[in-house]
Structure formats: C-alpha cells, structure tokens
Amino acid sequence: VPVSPTRVPRATARDVARLAGCSTATVSLVVNGKDAGRVATDLRRRVWEAVREVDYRVNSTASALARGVADTVVFVCPDPTNPFFSLVLDGIIETLDESLTLSLLVPSRSDDYDRAMVQRAMAGDLAGLILASPGRPLLETLVPTCPVVLLDTGGERTDLVSINLDVASAATELAEHLVGLGHRRVVYVGVDRDKASLHLRRDALEAQLAARGATLVPDLLVSKMTATAARDAVLEAWDGWERQGVSAVVCGDDLLAFGVLEATKRLGVAVPGRLSLAGFNDVPYSSIVAPALTSVNLSARELGIRAVRALNALTTGARHPASIVLPTRLVVRDSTAIAR
Amino acid sequence: VPVSPTRVPRATARDVARLAGCSTATVSLVVNGKDAGRVATDLRRRVWEAVREVDYRVNSTASALARGVADTVVFVCPDPTNPFFSLVLDGIIETLDESLTLSLLVPSRSDDYDRAMVQRAMAGDLAGLILASPGRPLLETLVPTCPVVLLDTGGERTDLVSINLDVASAATELAEHLVGLGHRRVVYVGVDRDKASLHLRRDALEAQLAARGATLVPDLLVSKMTATAARDAVLEAWDGWERQGVSAVVCGDDLLAFGVLEATKRLGVAVPGRLSLAGFNDVPYSSIVAPALTSVNLSARELGIRAVRALNALTTGARHPASIVLPTRLVVRDSTAIAR
DNA sequence: ATGAAAGCGCTAACAG
DNA sequence: CTGTTAGCGCTTTCAT
Numbered sequence: 174v175p176v177s178p179t180r181v182p183r184a185t186a187r188d189v190a191r192l193a194g195c196s197t198a199t200v201s202l203v204v205n206g207k208d209a210g211r212v213a214t215d216l217r218r219r220v221w222e223a224v225r226e227v228d229y230r231v232n233s234t235a236s237a238l239a240r241g242v243a244d245t246v247v248f249v250c251p252d253p254t255n256p257f258f259s260l261v262l263d264g265i266i267e268t269l270d271e272s273l274t275l276s277l278l279v280p281s282r283s284d285d286y287d288r289a290m291v292q293r294a295m296a297g298d299l300a301g302l303i304l305a306s307p308g309r310p311l312l313e314t315l316v317p318t319c320p321v322v323l324l325d326t327g328g329e330r331t332d333l334v335s336i337n338l339d340v341a342s343a344a345t346e347l348a349e350h351l352v353g354l355g356h357r358r359v360v361y362v363g364v365d366r367d368k369a370s371l372h373l374r375r376d377a378l379e380a381q382l383a384a385r386g387a388t389l390v391p392d393l394l395v396s397k398m399t400a401t402a403a404r405d406a407v408l409e410a411w412d413g414w415e416r417q418g419v420s421a422v423v424c425g426d427d428l429l430a431f432g433v434l435e436a437t438k439r440l441g442v443a444v445p446g447r448l449s450l451a452g453f454n455d456v457p458y459s460s461i462v463a464p465a466l467t468s469v470n471l472s473a474r475e476l477g478i479r480a481v482r483a484l485n486a487l488t489t490g491a492r493h494p495a496s497i498v499l500p501t502r503l504v505v506r507d508s509t510a511i512a513r
Numbered sequence: 514v515p516v517s518p519t520r521v522p523r524a525t526a527r528d529v530a531r532l533a534g535c536s537t538a539t540v541s542l543v544v545n546g547k548d549a550g551r552v553a554t555d556l557r558r559r560v561w562e563a564v565r566e567v568d569y570r571v572n573s574t575a576s577a578l579a580r581g582v583a584d585t586v587v588f589v590c591p592d593p594t595n596p597f598f599s600l601v602l603d604g605i606i607e608t609l610d611e612s613l614t615l616s617l618l619v620p621s622r623s624d625d626y627d628r629a630m631v632q633r634a635m636a637g638d639l640a641g642l643i644l645a646s647p648g649r650p651l652l653e654t655l656v657p658t659c660p661v662v663l664l665d666t667g668g669e670r671t672d673l674v675s676i677n678l679d680v681a682s683a684a685t686e687l688a689e690h691l692v693g694l695g696h697r698r699v700v701y702v703g704v705d706r707d708k709a710s711l712h713l714r715r716d717a718l719e720a721q722l723a724a725r726g727a728t729l730v731p732d733l734l735v736s737k738m739t740a741t742a743a744r745d746a747v748l749e750a751w752d753g754w755e756r757q758g759v760s761a762v763v764c765g766d767d768l769l770a771f772g773v774l775e776a777t778k779r780l781g782v783a784v785p786g787r788l789s790l791a792g793f794n795d796v797p798y799s800s801i802v803a804p805a806l807t808s809v810n811l812s813a814r815e816l817g818i819r820a821v822r823a824l825n826a827l828t829t830g831a832r833h834p835a836s837i838v839l840p841t842r843l844v845v846r847d848s849t850a851i852a853r
Numbered sequence: 854a855t856g857a858a859a860g861c862g863c864t865a866a867c868a869g
Numbered sequence: 870c871t872g873t874t875a876g877c878g879c880t881t882t883c884a885t
Contacts, residue, residue, distance in 0.1 A: 183638070183658060185878060196856045201880055213854060228658075233637040234583070235878035238574045238861050245616070253606070254797075259599045266593070267621045274637065276585070276616045281607045297573040297614065298523065318523065318568070400801040428798065435801045457594075458768065461740040461775045462802035525862060536872050541864055553870060575862035578877050 184227035192223035200224075204231060243298040243319070246484060249278045250305040251285045255398060255428065256456040257473050261305055261324065264477020270485075273300055284397070285366060288314055295319060301484040309367045320487035322480045327369025328496065334483045336476060336497045340370065340453070341377045343469040343501040347423065347451055348381030350467065350503060355511040356421040356449060357387045360414055362403055362433060363425035365394040371425050374453055378423060390417045395429070403432030404439075411440055420511055424452040427459050427468055434463050445507040455504050470502045524567035532563035540564075544571060583638040583659070586824060589618045590645040591625045595738060595768065596796040597813050601645055601664065604817020610825075613640055624737070625706060628654055635659060641824040649707045660827035662820045667709025668836065674823045676816060676837045680710065680793070681717045683809040683841040687763065687791055688721030690807065690843060695851040696761040696789060697727045700754055702743055702773060703765035705734040711765055714793055718763055730757045735769065743772030744779075751780055760851055764792040767799050767808055774803050785847040795844050810842045 186197040186204075193200070195216060202208040203220040212220075223229070237244050248265055250258040262277070269275055278294050280286045288311050294302060301320040304311075312329055315321075323335035351359060359382055361375050379389045393410050395402040403424070424430040430452030437444045444450050444465050452459075455468035479497055486493035526537040526544075533540070535556055542548040543560040552560075563569070577584050588605055590598040602617070609615055618634050620626045628651050634642060641660040644651075652669055655661075663675035691699060699722055701715050719729045733750050735742040743764070764770040770792030777784045784790050784805050792799075795808035819837055826833035 187878080197879075198856060198858095198881075199854090202855095205880085207880095211854065216854085228656075230636045230658075232578075232878055234574055234578045235861090236880075238572075238578050238863090238877090239879040239881080241861060241880095243574070245614075252603075253593070254596075254599050254603050256594075256596075259594050262617075263592075263594050263619075266617070266619050269621075271633075274585075274616050274618075276614050277602075277606070278614075279603075279606050281609075293611075296570045318570075400798040404801060431798050431801045435804070438804070458740040458771050458802075461744060461771050462798075464775070464778070527862080537863075538865085538873080539871065542871095545864085547864095551870065556871085572862055575877090576864075578861090578879090579863040579865080581864095581877060 183232070184229040185232070186229070188227050189220065189223045189229045192226060193219040195220065200229075201231075204229075243300040244272060245274045245276050245297065245299060246301040246303065246481075247276045247278055247294045247297075247299055248303045248305065249286055249291060249294060249307075251280065252398070253277065253279050255426075257426065257454050257471065258305055260456070260473035261477040261480070264474035264479075265303065265481055266477075267474075268478045268481035287311060291315065300488065303480045303484065306368055306370055309369055312369070320484055322483045322487070324476055324480055325370045327371075327373045329369060331495060334487065334493060334495055336479045336483065336499065338370070338471050338476070339498050339501045340374045340469070340471075343453070343503060344374060344377035345381045346503040347467075347469065348378060348385055348387070350505060351421050351423075351449065351451070352382065352385040352387050353510075354421075354449060354508065358390055358418045359387060359421045359423060360390050360393060360410075360417075360419045361423050361425070362393045362395070362407070362429050364398050364429070365396050374425055390414070390419055398426060398428055400428050400432035400435065403429040404436045405432075407433050407436035408439065411436070411442075420447070421449040421451065424450075427452040427454045427456050427463070427466065430459075430466050430468070431463055434466065445509040446511075449507055449509070449511070451507075460504070460506065465507050467507045468504050470504055472499050472501065475499055523572070524569040525572070526569070528567050529560065529563045529569045532566060533559040535560065540569075541571075544569075577638075583640040584612060585614045585616050585637065585639060586641040586643065586821075587616045587618055587634045587637075587639055588643045588645065589626055589631060589634060589647075591620065592738070593617065593619050595766075597766065597794050597811065598645055600796070600813035601817040601820070604814035604819075605643065605821055606817075607814075608818045608821035627651060631655065640828065643820045643824065646708055646710055649709055652709070660824055662823045662827070664816055664820055665710045667711075667713045669709060671835060674827065674833060674835055676819045676823060676839065678710070678811050678816070679838050679841045680714045680809070680811075683793070683843060684714060684717035685721045686843040687807075687809065688718060688725055688727070690845060691761050691763075691789060691791070692722065692725040692727050693850075694761075694789060694848065698730055698758045699727060699761045699763060700730050700733060700750075700757075700759045701763050701765070702733045702735070702747070702769050704738050704769070705736050714765055730754070730759055738766060738768055740768050740772035740775065743769040744776045745772075747773050747776035748779065751776070751782075760787070761789040761791065764790075767792040767794050767796050767803070767806065770799075770806050770808070771803055774806065785849040786851075789847050789849070789851070791847075800844070800846065805847050807847045808844050810844055812839050812841065815839055 186200045189200045190197045299319045305324045395406045451467040453469045455470040526540045529540045530537045639659045645664045735746045791807040793809045795810040
C-alpha cells in the first residue's frame with residue numbers, strides 16, 4: 174500500500190490569535206512565558222486553549238530570524254561510526270542546552286572532511302561549530318565566522334579555543350610501561366592520515382621509548398581506521414616484525430588494536446607473552462573484547478562536554494582558557510614481563 | 514590565555530547590493546545561480562566581487578523562512594553510542610541530499626526517548642523526521658506533523674512509512690542453525706525495554722525453537738545495553754543455566770554478546786564447545802573481536818539509506834510503499850555440533 | 854493590559 | 870535585464 178504525503182499545514186500564531194481573540198504579539202508573549210503581569214489571566218487561559226485547539230507550535234525558523242540568534246551548533250567529525258567520535262557526540266548532546274539543536278556534519282564519501290565541508294557548514298548561521306580531529310591542512314586555512322571549538326587538534330591554532338588530550342603523558346606512561354616490561358623493539362600501527370593528534374601519539378611514543386633505550390621500528394600505516402584493515406596489514410607485516418625482534422605493538426586507535434589481536438590469533442602468537450599490545454582510545458567494550466589490551470583512555474565524552482562548555486563561554490563572553498588539555502589514563506591490562 | 518568572543522557581524526545581501534550597486538533581489542538571484550539570462554554578465558561579476566569582498570553568505574534561516582521550506586531532517590535515536598544506531602546514522606548521512614542538514618536528537622539523561630522529546634523535535638519546522646527503534650508507548654500516541662519514517666518498529670502503525678528488518682526469518686535461520694547443532698535448551702539475553710523489534714527477535718526465536726523441539730529457558734534481561742552489564746548478569750546467572758542444561762545463548766544485540774563472551778572466559782566455559790553464542794546486529798568488528806559469535810547481520814546502514822529515500826518520496830509525493838522489510842543474514846561463525 | 858507596527862534577511866512575483 | 874513590492878512567521882518596542 175503506497176503512502177500519500179499528508180502535509181498538514183501548521184497553525185501559525187495568527188490562527189491562535191484569531192481564535193483567542195487577541196493579537197499575535199500577545200500569543201508570542203504567552204507562549205514564551207514572558208507574560209508575567211503583562212497579560213490578563215483570562216486571556217492567557219484563552220490563548221493556551223487556542224494553542225491546544227489548533228496544536229500550535231512556534232516556528233523555530235521564524236523565531237530564530239526574528240530574535241536574530243542562531244540556535245544550532247554543528248559538530249563536524251570524520252566518521253560517526255568510530256566509537257571515539259560517537260562518544261564525543263554523546264558528551265556534546267548531554268551538555269548542550271535544550272534550546273540549541275545539534276546538527277551533524279560528516280563526509281559522505283571521502284574519508285575525512287575538508288575545508289569545503291566546513292565552509293558549507295558555516296553558510297548557515299550557527300551558534301557554534303565544533304570540529305573534531307581536523308586535519309592539518311584544514312586547520313591552517315580555517316577562517317572562523319562563528320564561535321569555534323577545536324577538538325583533538327594536537328595544539329595548533331592558538332588563536333582559537335582548542336581542547337586536547339594529554340597524549341604526550343599517555344605516551345610517556347606507555348613507554349615506561351612497555352620498557353619496564355622488557356620491550357626494546359616496538360612497532361606503531363596507525364592510520365595514513367595527516368592529523369596532528371595522531372602524529373603526536375606516535376612521535377611522543379617514539380621519543381619516550383628512545384629516552385629509555387627502546388626503539389620504534391618503521392610504522393605500519395593502514396588506509397582505513399578499521400579492525401579488518403589492521404588485521405590484514407599485520408598478517409602481511411608479521412614476518413618482518415619477527416625478524417626485527419618486535420615484541421610490542423602500539424596502535425593509534427583501539428579499533429586497530431582489535432584487528433592486530435585477531436591477526437595474532439591467526440598467527441598463533443601469544444598476546445600477552447610473545448607480544449604485548451597497546452592502543453589509544455579505550456572504548457567501553459575494549460576491556461571486554463580485548464582483555465589483553467593495554468589501552469589509553471582518551472576521555473572522549475569529556476571532550477564533548479568541554480566543547481559545549483567552551484562554546485557557551487564564547488557565546489556569553491565569559492572568560493575561557495584558549496586551550497584545555499584533558500588528562501588521559503593508561504589502563505594497564507597486560508603486565509607480563511618478557512625475557513629477552 | 515583567555516579567549517575573547519570575536520563576534521563579527523555577518524554581511525547581509527543589503528551590504529552586497531550596496532557595494533555592487535544593485536538590489537538585494539539581484540544579489541539573491543546571482544548567489545543562488547538563478548540568474549541565467551536575467552542578469553547582465555557585468556553586473557553578475559560585480560555582485561560576485563562584492564560577495565567576496567564582504568565575505569557574504571546567505572543566511573539559511575532567513576532563506577528557509579522566505580522559501581517556506583524546511584531544510585533539516587531530524588534523526589532521533591536512543592543512543593548514538595550504540596554501533597547499530599551509528600551505522601544507521603552513517604547510512605542516513607551518506608544518502609541525504611547536500612541541501613538538507615541533519616539534526617540529531619537523543620535523550621540526554623534517560624535511556625530512551627519519549628513523546629516529549631519527539632514533540633520538541635517537531636517544534637521546529639522539519640523536512641522530515643526519522644525515528645529509530647521507537648518504544649511502543651511513543652509509537653501508539655505519535656501524531657506526525659511532517660513526513661515521518663519509522664525504523665525498526667517491529668511493524669506497527671501501518672499508517673506511517675516504516676522500514677523494518679526481517680528479524681523473523683533471521684530467527685528462523687538461527688533456530689535452525691542451533692537446533693541442527695544439537696542445542697535443545699537456549700537462553701535469550703536481552704534488554705529490559707519495551708520495544709517491539711526487540712520483543713520480535715525474542716518471540717520469533719522462541720516460536721522457531723519450539724517448532725523444532727527446543728525450548729527457551731527464562732530470559733536474562735539487563736537494564737543497560739552494554740557489554741559489562743551483560744557480563745555481570747551472566748556471571749550471576751550461570752549456575753542456574755547450567756542446572757537447566759543451557760547450551761546456547763542468543764543475545765538481542767552483539768554488544769551484549771561481547772559481554773557474554775567475556776563471562777564465559779572468566780567462567781572457563783568453552784565457546785564454542787560447551788556453549789554456543791549468537792547475537793543480533795553484526796557490527797563491523799564483531800567478527801574480529803568475537804570470532805566465535807554467530808551473528809545476525811541487520812544491515813543497519815541500509816536502514817539509514819532507505820529511510821532517507823522514503824523521506825524523499827514522501828516529500829516529492831512519489832509513490833512509496835508504506836512498509837519495507839529489509840533482509841537480514843545469519844553470519845555463521847560457529848558450527849560446532851554438540852553431543853548431548 | 855493589549856495591539857499596531859516595524860522589522861529580522863531573504864525570495865518570488867510582478868512591473869518596468 | 871533589473872528594481873520594486875510583498876510577504877515568510879515571529880518578536881519586540883512603543884503607543885494606547
């Protein structure tokens with residue numbers, strides 16, 4: 174049975190005014206609760222009655238236009254499917270004022286969003302813009318036209334508010350942990366993308382390992398941030414790793430770590446034991462699906478919460494630090510020392 | 514360093530018109546590309562120049578109001594963090610026309626969205642509304658005021674377009690599979706929520722098992738759709754299951770299955786072997802993180818894609834079936850027959 | 854206490 | 870080809 178488009182024209186304030194026998198101005202006052210001592214109780218009652226009668230709801234577009242305020246904040250992220258971003262999203266939603274609507278913008282085809290996409294987002298009149306993990310090229314050329322908050326940039330653009338994760342100290346903890354366990358040759362599995370935050374994770378790790386007498390062998394970079402991509406790449410790379418004496422793998426994201434874990438199972442490599450595995454971004458089920466995975470908790474939800482707070486501050490003009498660095502925490506789930 | 518709110522007032526069409534020496538109407542035509550043979554090439558050039566000069570972008574709110582068209586579709590779902598919904602979301606985004614913006618609405622505190630939330634969504638003037646897995650109470654009282662598409666309802670409200678998943682035949686396949694493997698006593702692990710689609714999975718499974726001489730022991734219902742919740746509940750329930758001779762567990766969602774898997778590890782129960790595990794909603798990394806899990810692929814992305822198509826049809830007035838049922842597919846990853 | 858009127862910024866019809 | 874004119878539906882002074 175085909176369905177026909179039943180477009181019921183919506184009641185306007187005029188309809189309500191007519192029914193209640195008053196002006197639209199009064200309707201506006203009453204409906205917005207700004208009628209304290211300005212509208213007679215009887216009229217107020219009649220207005221509400223009329224509202225129910227015709228099922229009136231204010232047209233938010235017209236309202237926004239008349240008030241001259243934007244009421245939508247846009248969240249731009251590379252991939253809503255990635256647990257990291259959906260957690261950030263969750264934090265944003267939780268914190269966002271009810272009067273604001275959240276609009277989501279993600280690349281429909283490409284793997285990452287670019288300047289054109291952000292420009293398109295800013296075409297609307299926005300209450301704010303939250304950019305999650307923007308690529309470096311975008312970051313350099315961004316000209317904000319509304320309050321903007323940058324998330325997980327790796328700390329560039331000091332002229333804009335940015336909220337970052339303390340991946341550096343996470344890397345330190347991680348290096349300490351791995352070296353303490355006896356690891357000397359570590360490999361980094363990452364995604365082939367130009368993101369400062371991603372580079373930061375890797376570079377900090379490298380530096381900290383080096384400082385402790387361990388080394389990072391050449392990276393394994395996959396083109397997609399998926400477990401299967403990582404798994405297949407590891408299957409391919411394993412022989413080389415073995416020759417180089419790799420005993421620990423650090424992944425830029427837990428999703429990749431899941432894939433590495435699967436590869437080790439296929440290869441019959443004991444994890445932990447022969448190999449230690451670590452990742453960034455401890456998702457809620459990391460501990461469940463990969464009990465052997467030592468993981469850096471990136472407090473993604475908190476990132477979303479802070480983003481909204483920063484936006485609020487920017488909008489109200491309240492003072493707000495230009496840069497916030499959120500703590501990260503190493504969740505150790507593998508303390509098997511290796512004998513070398 | 515605190516950041517000050519740099520609010521740059523945006524240029525309007527008036528500014529451009531003044532600069533280009535024409536009327537705002539002309540600016541509108543040029544900017545919207547509706548000036549074919551209506552504006553002199555020279556003037557057009559001047560308009561564009563002025564546009565760049567003052568960095569003009571049309572105010573989408575005003576534009577929407579003037580055109581009398583809504584340009585935002587709202588997606589309402591219980592939890593953007595759940596892979597199922599983020600996949601649906603991904604499908605929606607991929608399919609949605611560029612001129613439409615997607616707005617996301619999810620409950621900020623409660624576990625599920627209710628009528629009040631949907632009402633609030635419909636307060637804006639929407640191009641469309643997509644409701645994912647609405648609870649039964651909401652469904653019964655929903656009065657649409659714009660094109661609405663229902664996702665994963667379990668097939669109620671035949672007056673509205675709804676797109677469902679063929680969980681019934683998935684349940685049949687699953688029952689067949691389990692019974693074929695030798696299982697006779699199965700338990701269902703679900704979430705304690707009043708959703709037709711969820712009930713459907715369970716009920717269809719029960720019926721199909723019964724038809725094949727197997728039975729469903731009393732359900733294990735957890736209150737949150739998380740792996741940890743399922744794990745802890747299973748740890749608690751295991752003794753009872755063992756007494757009842759349970760040899761297979763079916764989960765309403767793979768996230769729960771992850772938790773069950775973890776519980777079996779802790780209990781030292783072999784999966785597969787002593788126990789078979791199955792779930793609904795085969796997420797991209799299910800095969801990686803839970804290789805022993807037999808899972809029903811729910812084609813969540815496709816659900817999103819179809820939702821947008823349905824919305825388009827409703828808007829353009831094109832004929833569209835009131836009900837679509839998307840196929841599901843059992844992904845068998847455990848074929849270990851049990852001896853009873 | 855209430856309504857008339859003037860926009861918000863833009864678009865669509867209609868004159869010129 | 871181009872500008873003038875009316876609004877879209879709502880909010881907000883400002884008279885009454």
